[in-house]
Amino acid sequence: MGQHAPEQGLEPAHEPESILRLWWRYIWPFLYFRDCTRGSWMERVQSYRHNRSMRRHLPGFIVKWLLFTAFWFAFGMMFDEFAGLVIPAACCFVTGTWTGIVAIVLAVAWTWLERFPELY
Template identity: 35%
Template sequence: MTIDKDTPPQPAPAGEPPPDMPFRRLLYRFLFFDWLFRDVSAARNLFERHAAHQHNRKMSRYLPVYLRRWSFLTAFDFALGVLFEKVLQAGLLSAWCFTWSCVTFTGMVVITVAWLILNHARLS
């Protein structure tokens, strides 16, 4: 079967990633949300800036999904820290897990602030 280069590729069924997406990219998109948004400062004029801002406001509806993912990571890292500290008496591993729970909690704060700004800030 030959594929013509001028025909567009068939879309993937709903809910499935494209078949040629590498796992690293899929994992990155699962955890980080920057690929959803457009850079407003890169706009060349007022119309492009407004369009990018409106796009970002529409895409902000996915931020609670990322917040839920990061809250799971925070709870998981904290639980591992408690497990390593109390059950296994591994101080260094527990410190490492508690540090990662602080890092993921900081990610949760960033996601929350971005969601609040995009949903509730008014343009002047």
């Protein structure tokens, strides 16, 4: 009588996520959005509505990626001007350009989702 048998249908306890997985979820916004080009018409509509409801999180992700861009460009300038290391500076500038592109893509997606309430 002291212990109860687990009931069927209950979900098992969730294991804590690794710090790497949490960090990835914190910086990568594309995990939270659905592809609106696949599935039946109803699935595409539902995916678009889901994406519109998740658009409120995009400004935070845009700020994060702009900070990453500033970080990489600052390190690139530091390597170039203070240390005179051209190759590491170039790597930082290229990485900063990539993070800037992610910020631009997010800004365009946010603008699109704000501007067009019903695509279908």
